[in-house]
Amino acid sequence: xxxxxxxxxxxxxxxxxxxxxxxxxxxxxxxxxxxxxxxxxxxxxxxxxxxxxxxxxxxxxxxxxxxxxxxxxxxxxxxxxxxxxxxxxxxxxxxxxxxxxxxxxxxxxxxxxxxxxxxxxxxxxxxxxxxxxxxxxxxxxxxxxxxxxxxxxxxxxxxxxxxxxxxxxxxxxxxxxxxxxxxxxxxxxxxxxxxxxxxxxxxxxxxxxxxxxxxxxxxxxxxxxxxxxxxxxxxxxxxxxxxxxxxxxxxxxxxxxxxxxxxxxxxxxxxxxxxxxxxxxxxxxxxxxxxxxxxxxxxxxxxxxxxxxxxxxxxxxxxxxxxxxxxx
Numbered sequence: 001x002x003x004x005x006x007x008x009x010x011x012x013x014x015x016x017x018x019x020x021x022x023x024x025x026x027x028x029x030x031x032x033x034x035x036x037x038x039x040x041x042x043x044x045x046x047x048x049x050x051x052x053x054x055x056x057x058x059x060x061x062x063x064x065x066x067x068x069x070x071x072x073x074x075x076x077x078x079x080x081x082x083x084x085x086x087x088x089x090x091x092x093x094x095x096x097x098x099x100x101x102x103x104x105x106x107x108x109x110x111x112x113x114x115x116x117x118x119x120x121x122x123x124x125x126x127x128x129x130x131x132x133x134x135x136x137x138x139x140x141x142x143x144x145x146x147x148x149x150x151x152x153x154x155x156x157x158x159x160x161x162x163x164x165x166x167x168x169x170x171x172x173x174x175x176x177x178x179x180x181x182x183x184x185x186x187x188x189x190x191x192x193x194x195x196x197x198x199x200x201x202x203x204x205x206x207x208x209x210x211x212x213x214x215x216x217x218x219x220x221x222x223x224x225x226x227x228x229x230x231x232x233x234x235x236x237x238x239x240x241x242x243x244x245x246x247x248x249x250x251x252x253x254x255x256x257x258x259x260x261x262x263x264x265x266x267x268x269x270x271x272x273x274x275x276x277x278x279x280x281x282x283x284x285x286x287x288x289x290x291x292x293x294x295x296x297x298x299x300x301x302x303x304x305x306x307x308x309x310x311x312x313x314x315x316x317x318x319x320x321x322x323x324x325x326x327x328x
Contacts (some may be wrong), residue, residue: 001071002067002071002074003021003022003071003072003073004019004020004027004067004071004073005019005021005022005072005073005074005076005308005309005311006017006018006019006063006072006075006076006099006102006308007020007022007068007075007076007077007078007081007118007304007305007306007307007310007311008056008075008076008077008078008095008098008099008304008306009077009078009095009114009115009118009302009303009304009307010052010056010091010092010093010094010095011078011091011092011302012034012042012043012045012048012077012089012091012142012143012269013033013034013036013043013048013142013186013302014031014032014033014301015031015034015052015056015059015074016030016031016032016301016303016304016305016307017030017031017056017059017060017062017063017066017304018030018303018305018306018307018308019063019066020108020305020308020309020310020312022073024125024126024309024312026315027061027066027067028062028066028067028080028143029298029303029304029305030059030062030063030304031087031301031302031303031304032048032055032058032059034048034051034052035051035265036144036184036185036186038184039079039179039184040068040118040185041175041176041179041185042185043246045089045090045091045110046090047131048091049090049091049093049094052091052094052095053094055092055271056095056098059257060098060102060266062143067210069106069183070106072093072106072108072309073078073108073109073110073311073312074108074110074111074312075099075102075103075106075110075111075311076099076111076112076113076116076256076307076308076310076311077095077096077098077107077109077110077111077112077113077307078092078095078113078115078117078307079091079092079093079095079096079112079113079114080092080114080115081114081115081116081144081271082115082116082144082196083114083117083159084136085128085129087114087161088289092115092291094227094316096112096282096287104243109293109311109315110316111311111316112284112313112316113228113307113308113310115302115319116139116144116148116159116311117157117306117307118145118267118303118304118307119139119141119194119268119269119302120137120139120148120150120157120159120268120306121300121305121306121307121309121310121313121314122184122268122295122303122305122306123266123267123268123293123294123295123299123300123306124152124266124293124308125180125295125299125305126308127293128264128293129152129264129266129293132150132152132264133151133152134150134152134260135152135262135264135272135293136148136149136150136162136176136253136256136257136260136262136264136266137150137159137265137266137268138164138249138252138253138265138266138267138268138269139164139266139268139269140169140170140171140249140267140268140269140270140271141169141269141270142169142171142172142175142270142271142273143163143171143172144164144169144171144257144269144286145165145169145170145216146161146163146164146165147162147163147164147171147212147256148160148162148251149161149162149251149260149262149265152173155314155315156314156315157314158315159189159260162212162256162259162260163211163212163213163252163255163256164212164213164214164252165213165214165215165216166215167214167215167216167217167219167302167326168216168220168244169216170216170247170249170271171186171188171243171269171270173219174187174188174191174241174245175187175188176220176236177191177220177223177224177238177241178191178238178267180191180223180224181227181234181237181238181278184251188270188271188273188274188282191238191241191242192273192274192275192276193237194234194235194285195235195238195239195241195242196220196235196240196275198234198235198236198237198238198240199230199233199234199235199236199239200236200239200240200243201226201236201237201240202237203240204227205222205228205240205244205247206219206222206244207244207247207248207251208249209252209254209255210252211259212252212255212256213252213260214248214252215312216248218247219241219244219248221241221269223237224258226240231248234237239276241274242274242277243280245274245277245279246277246280247273249277249281250281250284250315253265253281253285253292253319254284254285254288254290257288257290263277263290263291264290264291264293265285265291265292265293266269266293266294267292267293267295267300268295268300269300270300270301270302271300272294272299272300273297273301277278278294282294282296296323297305303318
């Protein structure tokens with residue numbers, strides 16, 4: 001008889017519920033993107049909380065139609081963005097409380113993990129990284145651009161932040177440029193499509209990288225100037241934006257692999273679904289002898305699968321691992 005692990009993730013823009021079995025196979029993957037009003041650049045937390053509360057009952061009904069809930073072994077929730085002190089967002093309280101209530105009603109264990117750990121887990125399922133002791137993970141999304149050293153311990157991840165952005169995230173950069181171009185938020189998917197017909201603008205790009213760190217606000221000003229000049233096609237601007245991001249990420253990854261003598265890198269987060277970035281990073285890093293692992297596009301964005309998987313393979317992380325920023 002199959003037994004199951006259920007994970008809930010209520011992030012800033014997606015309600016997610018996932019179920020995996022004891023072998024780590026995906027049984028159910030439910031997601032609903034939160035609605036953002038036209039011409040807005042995001043959601044207030046209270047608006048997102050309200051939408052999560054509305055979405056979850058429908059998802060739980062689907063769960064009960066798919067499996068016998070009495071076959072659930074563990075229920076897990078993403079309860080905070082990252083495992084660092086004071087990491088908190090109200091949206092994660094919704095999933096946390098629902099998961100806790102269900103665990104008590106079913107009398108099964110309840111586990112807590114971070115949203116970031118869920119992304120890492122969704123990325124390593126079915127890959128050699130499941131058994132790798134150490135690897136690097138580059139988390140690039142709307143809220144995060146962090147390069148992480150991951151110690152894949154049997155009981156839990158031990159994660160250290162070793163690089164990334166010092167100001168705005170890659171996802172924020174993409175969305176701000178997209179909104180500036182007149183696109184609807186979130187802009188990444190539409191920009192990915194538009195870029196397929198674009199060409200890279202012949203203009204010197206002011207890369208700002210020191211070791212494993214970068215500043216992305218400078219790129220924002222650079223592309224605002226390009227847009228305001230009205231000299232270039234929208235698809236060319238977007239293609240050049242993705243080319244700039246690719247160059248920056250590549251440089252940071254290469255520097256970090258040299259510094260830490262690691263050749264295995266996981267790319268996670270919503271921006272990792274970008275076709276141009278995936279293709280070019282894979283090709284360029286392969287030539288340098290670096291193994292880049294990128295999840296299928298559907299597991300780059302927010303999901304509950306990674307959280308469900310953690311409930312199976314890791315211990316409860318409520319009091320455990322912290323993410324420490326190294327001073328390099």
